[in-house]
Amino acid sequence: MAPKKVLLKVIILGDSGVGKTSLMNRYVNQKFSNQYKATIGADFLTKEIQVDERLVTMQIWDTAGQERFQSLGVAFYRGADSCVLVFDVNVAKTFENLDSWREEFLLQAGPRDPEAFPFVVLGNKVDLDARIVSQKRALSWCQSKNNIPFFETSAKDNINIEQAFEVIARNALAQERVEDIYLPDTVDLSDQKDKQSAQNCAAC
Amino acid sequence: MALARPGRTPDRSESRAAMDDEYDVIVLGTGMKDTLLSGLMSVAGKKVLHMDRNSYYGGESASLNLNQMFEKYGNGEKPPAELGSSRDYNIDLIPKFMMASGKLVRMLLYSKTTHYLEFKQIDGSFVYNKGKVHKVPVTETEALASGLMGLWEKRRFRNFLIYVQEYDAANASTHKGRDLSRLSSADLIKDFGLQQETVDFIGHAIALNHNDEYLTKPAAELVKRCQLYSLSLAQYGKSPYIYPLYGLGELPQAFSRLSAVHGGVYMLNKKVDKIEYDESGRVCGVTSEGETAKCKMVIGDPSYFLADGKVKQVGQVIRMVCIMSHPVPNTNNSDSCQIIIPQSQVGRQNDIYITCLGASNSVAPAGKYIVIVSSTVETAEPVKELSPALKLLGKPDKIFALLNNVYVPANDFAKDGCFITSSFDASSHFESSVNDVLAVYEQIMSTLPPEERKLIDLDHLPAQE
Ligand SMILES: Nc1nc2c(ncn2[C@@H]2O[C@H](COP(=O)(O)OP(=O)(O)O)[C@@H](O)[C@H]2O)c(=O)[nH]1
Ligand SMILES: [Mg+2]
Numbered sequence: 001m002a003p004k005k006v007l008l009k010v011i012i013l014g015d016s017g018v019g020k021t022s023l024m025n026r027y028v029n030q031k032f033s034n035q036y037k038a039t040i041g042a043d044f045l046t047k048e049i050q051v052d053e054r055l056v057t058m059q060i061w062d063t064a065g066q067e068r069f070q071s072l073g074v075a076f077y078r079g080a081d082s083c084v085l086v087f088d089v090n091v092a093k094t095f096e097n098l099d100s101w102r103e104e105f106l107l108q109a110g111p112r113d114p115e116a117f118p119f120v121v122l123g124n125k126v127d128l129d130a131r132i133v134s135q136k137r138a139l140s141w142c143q144s145k146n147n148i149p150f151f152e153t154s155a156k157d158n159i160n161i162e163q164a165f166e167v168i169a170r171n172a173l174a175q176e177r178v179e180d181i182y183l184p185d186t187v188d189l190s191d192q193k194d195k196q197s198a199q200n201c202a203a204c
Numbered sequence: 205m206a207l208a209r210p211g212r213t214p215d216r217s218e219s220r221a222a223m224d225d226e227y228d229v230i231v232l233g234t235g236m237k238d239t240l241l242s243g244l245m246s247v248a249g250k251k252v253l254h255m256d257r258n259s260y261y262g263g264e265s266a267s268l269n270l271n272q273m274f275e276k277y278g279n280g281e282k283p284p285a286e287l288g289s290s291r292d293y294n295i296d297l298i299p300k301f302m303m304a305s306g307k308l309v310r311m312l313l314y315s316k317t318t319h320y321l322e323f324k325q326i327d328g329s330f331v332y333n334k335g336k337v338h339k340v341p342v343t344e345t346e347a348l349a350s351g352l353m354g355l356w357e358k359r360r361f362r363n364f365l366i367y368v369q370e371y372d373a374a375n376a377s378t379h380k381g382r383d384l385s386r387l388s389s390a391d392l393i394k395d396f397g398l399q400q401e402t403v404d405f406i407g408h409a410i411a412l413n414h415n416d417e418y419l420t421k422p423a424a425e426l427v428k429r430c431q432l433y434s435l436s437l438a439q440y441g442k443s444p445y446i447y448p449l450y451g452l453g454e455l456p457q458a459f460s461r462l463s464a465v466h467g468g469v470y471m472l473n474k475k476v477d478k479i480e481y482d483e484s485g486r487v488c489g490v491t492s493e494g495e496t497a498k499c500k501m502v503i504g505d506p507s508y509f510l511a512d513g514k515v516k517q518v519g520q521v522i523r524m525v526c527i528m529s530h531p532v533p534n535t536n537n538s539d540s541c542q543i544i545i546p547q548s549q550v551g552r553q554n555d556i557y558i559t560c561l562g563a564s565n566s567v568a569p570a571g572k573y574i575v576i577v578s579s580t581v582e583t584a585e586p587v588k589e590l591s592p593a594l595k596l597l598g599k600p601d602k603i604f605a606l607l608n609n610v611y612v613p614a615n616d617f618a619k620d621g622c623f624i625t626s627s628f629d630a631s632s633h634f635e636s637s638v639n640d641v642l643a644v645y646e647q648i649m650s651t652l653p654p655e656e657r658k659l660i661d662l663d664h665l666p667a668q669e
Contacts, residue, residue, distance in 0.1 A: 016218070043465045044319075064464035069219060071470035073261040075320065075457035078450065110291050186322040186449065187440050189309055 014086035022155035223495035232504030235263035239459035246466035267453030288569035294451030301445035392423035506611035522586035526600035
């Protein structure tokens with residue numbers, strides 16, 4: 001039997017400037033640039049990975065900079081299968097804000113089982129020498145929130161990023177909802193019939 | 205949306221830095237039209253700052269949850285428990301559907317915002333005739349079985365439809381000797397010997413005109429509208445309409461994201477205190493909370509220009525939002541549908557529209573329906589005007605009445621640099637809204653140096669990659 005294909009929507013949250021866009025670019029495009037301006041947004045990137053028997057397409061959504069002035073709309077959060085919370089280990093405030101990012105996610109996305117929802121926390125920019133938030137402090141927060149997995153990362157030096165995203169995919173897969181809700185049959189707009197092929201006029 | 209944001213305090217210094225900057229464009233309000241313009245400007249490489257006084261996207265065209273609905277229109281009432289969870293509701297403040305082959309779909313494809321949205325087709329389209337609700341036939345079998353017209357009339361109607369279907373402006377042999385740029389709609393219809401009721405059916409249920417002004421106008425437009433209807437119907441089959449999951453409020457969010465992805469800066473919950481003008485009366489900035497962001501032009505919805513006298517009121521639209529525990533009677537239990545009540549059927553000048561949506565559109569909890577009745581206001585008692593429609597609904601669980609003023613710009617954009625979108629009209633779909641966006645877009649382009657102008661030709665979209 002061919003392995004089942006799965007699409008996971010992963011969103012990356014955290015204060016502006018912590019390296020969300022950089023992490024996503026490093027993971028998907030194997031690139032890092034010091035010049036990313038925190039003000040410029042990105043869209044979403046997709047990456048296919050193999051997790052055990054399964055082919056998984058990760059669709060990773062950037063905030064597009066709309067987090068900067070608390071202006072993310074509810075649409076951004078809809079249908080997320082996993083949420084990556086990022087802080088900068090060199091800036092205390094970005095760690096302290098994780099609580100409200102997590103709350104905001106739960107409020108807006110409204111997952112059916114908030115306690116079991118698969119979050120992952122990334123403490124980014126560990127390559128810098130100005131560390132303020134200790135591993136211990138970060139781990140203890142993660143433990144207090146139902147043992148959220150924690151990784152120390154650097155988008156710049158490519159530290160721990162593959163590992164983190166594999167856990168993100170695994171945990172999201174493990175949570176895969178048995179869809180008991182009515183799944184609507186949506187239409188594909190890019191498949192427009194033109195006038196010629198649509199000649200079966202309605203009431204003619 | 206409009207959820208109180210959790211504790212994270214916005215960084216004042218960052219906001220000051222963003223306000224202390226100079227932008228090509230500042231956009232005020234995140235309605236569907238304004239966000240689309242914002243997206244187009246950002247994509248064109250313009251530096252955009254986008255503000256909204258509300259803490260949610262969508263402005264006048266937002267979709268609200270139940271708590272927000274009661275907060276805004278509930279006269280102090282609290283949402284009763286039996287209506288279910290607030291977050292399961294996405295109630296459109298402006299009820300409209302999208303024509304499956306209409307300009308909004310083209311715009312979504314053009315701007316590649318379809319990635320952010322999912323659509324479903326609307327299950328059925330109905331029309332009110334002599335006190336009864338009839339399905340607008342979509343197949344030949346349905347047309348033959350329909351009680352809407354007699355046998356002979358059906359033949360004449362069919363002849364008309366064949367003419368419309370074959371008509372091609374560029375091919376004179378399909379015109380059959382008629383010049384539709386001169387011939388009025390009324391005269392074209394007369395040529396086919398159709399009865400008054402069929403005329404109403406064509407003009408209102410197919411061409412989707414919301415009053416009778418079209419009759420005296422050139423028939424070319426009527427034919428175009430009929431063609432749009434049948435092409436849209438041919439896309440997915442049940443009705444010519446599609447609708448985004450989670451409500452129309454998804455559209456402005458998708459366009460905003462487009463703008464943000466291209467560098468647009470977003471500030472919700474941002475009080476707009478004053479639009480600043482230089483000595484010559486040209487816009488030069490926008491002031492909020494003591495800080496002024498500089499700009500070369502402003503785009504916005506009319507509500508931001510009321511104080512400056514740059515808009516004028518041209519009418520009112522009444523919209524009654526009903527939450528129901530049953531679908532609209534006599535619609536074959538459709539989960540989603542539209543009923544058109546042509547003006548002549550109820551002695552009015554403007555049609556009344558009923559839209560019904562439910563859980564399958566992700567706008568209400570299971571078993572609940574959002575039914576919105578709307579029309580252009582004609583008298584001093586707007587709610588009473590809608591009573592012929594309300595009678596068709598059975599008993600709703602809750603009714604909200606929303607009375608909206610309709611504003612249009614009354615300024616000289618070439619002089620003041622303010623590009624103002626019009627309020628949403630009472631029409632049942634987005635064709636006129638996109639026309640408004642395109643018109644404002646063209647106004648903006650006309651003020652730019654020629655090398656910066658980029659025109660959008662929705663009728664000749666480049667092939668998709
Ligand atoms: N030294 C270092 N800088 C980083 C790292 N990740 C991101 N940055 C820089 O931090 C700034 C903000 O990054 P960005 O990805 O735009 O953050 P975002 O606002 O969270 O998306 C940029 O200048 C990045 O180059 C990292 O791991 N190490
Ligand atoms: Mg970013």
